[in-house]
Amino acid sequence: MEISKWVESYKEDVIKDLKGLLAIRSVEEKASDEKPFGEGPYRALRYMLDLGASMGFKTKNVDNYAGHIEYGDGNEIIGVLVHLDVVPEGEEPWVYPPYSGEVHEGRIYGRGAIDNKGPAVAVLYALKALKESNLPLNKKIRLILGTNEESGWGGIHYYLKNEKAPDMAFSPDADFPVIHAEKGILIFDLVKDFSFQPDKGLVLKSIKGGNAPNMVADKCTAVLKNENMNNVLQELSNFTEITGYHLTSKIEGDLITIVSTGKSAHGATPEKGINAISQMMLFLAQLEFINSDINDFIRFYAEHIGMEYNGESFGCEFEDEVSGKLTFNVGMIEADEKKGRITVNIRYPVTIDSEDVFKALKSKTKKKIFEIIHGEDMKPKYLPKDHELVKTLMNVYQKHTGDYDTAPIAIGGGTYARAIEKAVAFGPVFIGQEALEHQKNEYIEIDLLIKAAKIFADAMYELAK
Numbered sequence: 527m528e529i530s531k532w533v534e535s536y537k538e539d540v541i542k543d544l545k546g547l548l549a550i551r552s553v554e555e556k557a558s559d560e561k562p563f564g565e566g567p568y569r570a571l572r573y574m575l576d577l578g579a580s581m582g583f584k585t586k587n588v589d590n591y592a593g594h595i596e597y598g599d600g601n602e603i604i605g606v607l608v609h610l611d612v613v614p615e616g617e618e619p620w621v622y623p624p625y626s627g628e629v630h631e632g633r634i635y636g637r638g639a640i641d642n643k644g645p646a647v648a649v650l651y652a653l654k655a656l657k658e659s660n661l662p663l664n665k666k667i668r669l670i671l672g673t674n675e676e677s678g679w680g681g682i683h684y685y686l687k688n689e690k691a692p693d694m695a696f697s698p699d700a701d702f703p704v705i706h707a708e709k710g711i712l713i714f715d716l717v718k719d720f721s722f723q724p725d726k727g728l729v730l731k732s733i734k735g736g737n738a739p740n741m742v743a744d745k746c747t748a749v750l751k752n753e754n755m756n757n758v759l760q761e762l763s764n765f766t767e768i769t770g771y772h773l774t775s776k777i778e779g780d781l782i783t784i785v786s787t788g789k790s791a792h793g794a795t796p797e798k799g800i801n802a803i804s805q806m807m808l809f810l811a812q813l814e815f816i817n818s819d820i821n822d823f824i825r826f827y828a829e830h831i832g833m834e835y836n837g838e839s840f841g842c843e844f845e846d847e848v849s850g851k852l853t854f855n856v857g858m859i860e861a862d863e864k865k866g867r868i869t870v871n872i873r874y875p876v877t878i879d880s881e882d883v884f885k886a887l888k889s890k891t892k893k894k895i896f897e898i899i900h901g902e903d904m905k906p907k908y909l910p911k912d913h914e915l916v917k918t919l920m921n922v923y924q925k926h927t928g929d930y931d932t933a934p935i936a937i938g939g940g941t942y943a944r945a946i947e948k949a950v951a952f953g954p955v956f957i958g959q960e961a962l963e964h965q966k967n968e969y970i971e972i973d974l975l976i977k978a979a980k981i982f983a984d985a986m987y988e989l990a991k
Contacts, residue, residue, distance in 0.1 A: 529987065530980040532655035537976055541634060544647045544975075545627030547573055548636035552611045553676045560590055563611065563681065574646065574671050581654050592685035593671045595973040597653050597974035599664040604989045605692025606653075606982070607682070607942035607949070608646035608699065609675030612638040614737040616747035618966050633969040639964035644970040645954045645978065646671070646700035652983035665990040668692060672942060675699075676740065678902070682945050693948065694915055695988060697941040698982060700951035701961075703923040707849050707908045707936035708951065709794075710745050710880055713739045713901040716868040716891065720819040722880040727816030728752045728931045729863070731781065735915035739871040739901075741964045742799030743857060744790040746806040747783060750813075754903035755782050761812050768905060771805040784809070792964040793871040794938035796835045796855040799965070803859045804833050825864045830890055831856060837872070842886040846875040848908065849936035854885070869901075873938035900954035907944045915989075919952050922985045926977070932957060952985065954978040 550573060555564030571593055575585045578595030578752045586592045615624040615637050622628040634644070640985065649669055656667070670692070673681040728750060735746025750758060755777055762784065766773055772787040786806040791799025802829075811828035815821050830839045837843050837854040858869040867975040874883050879901050887898060909916055911934050924930050943949040955961045962968040 528706035529655050529659050529661070529983045532658050532690075532987050533652060533976060533980045533983055536651045536654065537972070540651050540976065540979070541629065541649055542665065542973060543577055544634060544639075544644055547610070547643045547647060548634070548638055549625055551625050552638070552673075553614050554611055554674050557649060558619070561672045562591055565764050566621045567611045567785055571671055571673050574610060574650070577650060580667070581650070582657070583653070588685050588688055592673055592681040594652065594689070595650065595667055595669040595671070597657055598666045598990060600663070602665040603690060603692040604665050604667045604986060605670050605695030605946065605949070606649050606667070606986065607670050607695055607697040607945065608649060608673065609642045609672040609942065610646060611672070611676050612641070612643070613675050613741055613964050616737060616741070616785070616966050618790070620966050622967070627661040628710075632973060633971050635967065635969040637968055638960060639968050639970040640954065641968070642675070642699045644975050648975050648979035649698060649982050650956065652979045652986060656987060660845070660985055661991070663987070663990045667986050667990050676738065679945070681867065682824040682942055686945060692946055695914070695943070695946045695949040696919060696952040696985065697943045697949065698978070699941040700937055700939055700954045701935065701955045702927070702953045702957065702981075703929065704876055704916050704919045704934040705937050705941070705943070705951035706911055706913070706934040707848050707876050707907060709875055709938045710878070710906040711815045711902065711904040711940045712870075712872040712874065712880055712883060715899040715901065716870060716871055717899055718819065718823050718866050718895065720817055720823070720866065721866055728758070728813060730815055730817070730820050733806065733859055733866070735786070735806065736856070736869070739857035739869050740855075741791035741794065742788065742791040742796050742801050742855060743803045743856055743859075744788045744799070744966070746786040746802040746859065748806055748810060749785070750782050751780055752782070753780055758782055758813065762809065765809045765812055766958070769808070771809070773805060773809055789967045792939065793855040793857055794853060794873050794940070796853055801833065801856060804831065808832060820866070823861070826896070827868065840887060841890050842872070842883050844878045844883065846877040849876045849906070851875070852878070853938050874906070874976050875935065876908045880905075904940055904944060909948075909950055915948055915950060918988055919950065919985055922981060922988055926981045926984065929957070953981060
């Protein structure tokens with residue numbers, strides 16, 4: 527039986543095992559005992575390793591940071607890099623529970639369905655199809671399982687310090703046909719201290735919004751204090767009428783709570799979401815707070831960030847031919863009467879140096895006395911279109927789809943392909959397929975997942991034969 531037919535025969539098992547994996551809320555939490563990223567990622571790793579062992583594969587748990595499932599022999603290693611952790615489900619309600627794995631109209635729903643649990647299970651069954659087909663291989667194939675891709679990459683870095691890196695690899699954590707370039711990623715905080723705030727006039731008590739730097743915030747809440755809220759309510763009414771943004775209010779005594787509701791999306795594609803933090807800050811900029819530092823904090827946001835996605839007003843509107851425009855996403859905000867903190871996630875073009883980005887940022891923040899606290903600087907990833915790995919994977923994709931027109935592409939997302947010198951992202955999202963990673967109601971179409979599994983199986987064979 528050829529590889530694709532083996533994959534097709536596993537369809538019901540793929541659904542069953544993916545439902546089990548989706549039931550695990552593998553969001554990184556506080557480390558405990560021997561669980562470096564918390565209970566959920568630990569359980570997800572054990573789940574996948576147990577599945578691999580039940581299929582007769584060699585498995586290895588690398589101190590609960592990561593692990594691998596291995597098939598084949600040889601000195602060279604072909605890696606397939608996936609992650610089992612997920613971003614939080616967000617504030618907005620889902621049509622189907624985010625950890626139920628419910629199947630409706632040919633789709634399986636759940637946080638991680640497309641990013642990256644669905645592809646992880648698909649690759650495992652692709653590997654099983656290779657094993658059952660008995661096709662000759664000259665290299666080892668390792669399905670490498672990371673556990674905190676969404677929040678720091680500690681798992682994959684630990685793995686590569688303790689295990690031999692693959693000689694060549696792909697990560698099914700993006701789009702088809704092949705991702706030959708990934709933008710650089712910056713995560714940093716903009717922090718401003720507030721001077722003493724007298725308890726009179728309009729006072730900002732708190733602002734809180736967002737769940738992760740690499741998500742477009744779908745909710746932001748601000749609490750204000752004033753003896754008379756009529757002016758605030760009138761400004762809110764005017765603002766929502768003019769902008770169409772969704773903000774609501776609730777008064778309790780001399781406190782008013784304002785809630786901004788947006789739409790979540792991946793931080794690499796902020797234009798696909800509606801940032802609730804930005805909506806909130808644009809509204810608050812219409813008000814006059816008693817504390818001038820807080821006014822500066824809010825108005826700086828309104829003037830230099832607003833609802834923009836490419837850093838235009840912040841002076842960092844960089845662009846190149848290979849990977850396009852820089853993207854700018856505010857993922858989180860937190861402020862009280864003493865300090866404000868804005869967490870920013872930037873994806874910068876592959877030919878741009880991150881220092882040039884920071885120079886542009888500092889030139890804008892200096893006058894308003896903001897401190898930039900550096901977090902993550904993940905350098906860009908780039909392989910030319912004529913690279914051996916890119917050409918091999920393109921040939922496999924073309925063979926299965928008949929699409930000879932689409933060229934390798936560049937993205938703003940960051941995948942585990944960055945961790946290996948000769949690696950690219952490859953699938954699982956097909957052209958025209960709706961991708962809901964980091965959004966509510968995330969799902970993957972089952973037939974397209976099986977189609978992707980067939981492509982993954984063929985790709986592993988071509989690279990390992």
